[in-house]
Amino acid sequence: MKPPSCSLFFVGILWLLATIVTAYxxxxxxxxTDRNGVVVQCTSRNLEMIPPDLPKDTVVLLLSSNHIRHVTKEAFADLHHLKELDLSHNAIETVEAGAFQAISEGLRSLDLSNNHLTSLPKDAFAKLHAPVRLSHNPWHCECSLQEVLRELRLDPETVNEVSCHTSVxxxxxxxxxxxxxxxxxxxxNFHHKTTDVAMFVAMFCWFSMVTAYVIYYVKHNQEEARRHMEYLKSLPSTSYISKDYDTASSVF
Structure with a gap:
């Protein structure tokens, strides 16, 4: 019979090996490759989504030149050591709020250039200190994009390549x-003005409909009253009926 200490030692070794395999x-x-942390190279692999089984000790993650369309808030939740993230040259259309929150403290570089982004949620880059590349995306210039840009550091080398593809x-x-x-x-401000104009137009349309209904109602009732009067006029008068009655009485 093996001593309990040997069994515990064996279990501990298995747990350690399982942890290492999972981490790497x-x-x-x-x-x-492992160079003071794991470097994961996934460039040009025809990926349509961010791999879910990334090593937890990943420090560099290269996902450029794939077909990724969405960045979810769970994508990097366990990558607390990540320092460099390259998502350029994909087909990214949406980034969920809080997608980079788990890696915001340690991240040093984020590349989202050459994608299909038109807008971003306001808190997409909350607490992120890394410079961000957003160049060569079909941005729609309006209030929410303005608020996002106030919250982040644009990469100085590509800041002049972030342009309005469409605009309010x-x-x-x-x-x-x-x-x-x-x-x-x-x-x-323009958004608020646009909203005010839209509200004014809606109120004007509503007022016009009410006015039109009142006019129709009045005209309809006038027509009813006119037809009623014509009907009353078409009836035999009381005096004429009385005269006929007197004439008949005298004959008898």
């Missing part, structure tokens, strides 16, 4: 977002 497991579609004001299409904002334009 590499996605089958990627290539991993057509005159800014094709212009650099930062230059537009630096000129004093406030998309949020």
């Amino acid at each position: 497991s590499c996605p089958t579609t990627c290539h991993c 004001q057509d005159e800014y299409v094709g212009q650099t977002v930062i230059q537009v904002l630096d000129s004093g334009i406030n998309f949020c």
Whole structure:
């Protein structure tokens, strides 16, 4: 019979090995190297989503040139040691709120350039101190994008490549977002004005409908009253009926 201490030691070794395997497991579609932390190379692997089985000790994650369309808030939840994240040259359309929250403290570089992003949730980059590359995306310049840009550090090398593909004001299409904002334009004010105009138009339409209904109601009742009067006029008069009655009485 083996001493209990030997069994505990054996269990401890198995647990340690399982922990190491889990921490350093590499996605089958990627290539991993260990250099003061795991570097995961997943570039040009035809990925349609971010691999869920990434090593927890990943410090560099390269996911560029794939077909990724969405970044979920769970994608990097366990990668607390991540320092560099490259998501460039994908087809990313949406980034969920809080997607980078778990890695915000340690991240040193984030590349989202050359994707299909038109907007971002306001707190997408909450507490993120890393410079972010957002160039060559079809941005829609409006209030929410302006608020997002206030919360992050744009990469200085690509800041002039973040342009308005579309805009709430057509005159800014094709212009650099930062230059537009630096000129004093406030998309949020324009948004409020647009909302006020829309509300005014809606109220005007409502008032017009009510007015039209009242006019129709009055005219309809006038027509009813006119037909009623014509009907009353078409009836034999009381005096005429009385005269006929007297004539008949005298004959008898």
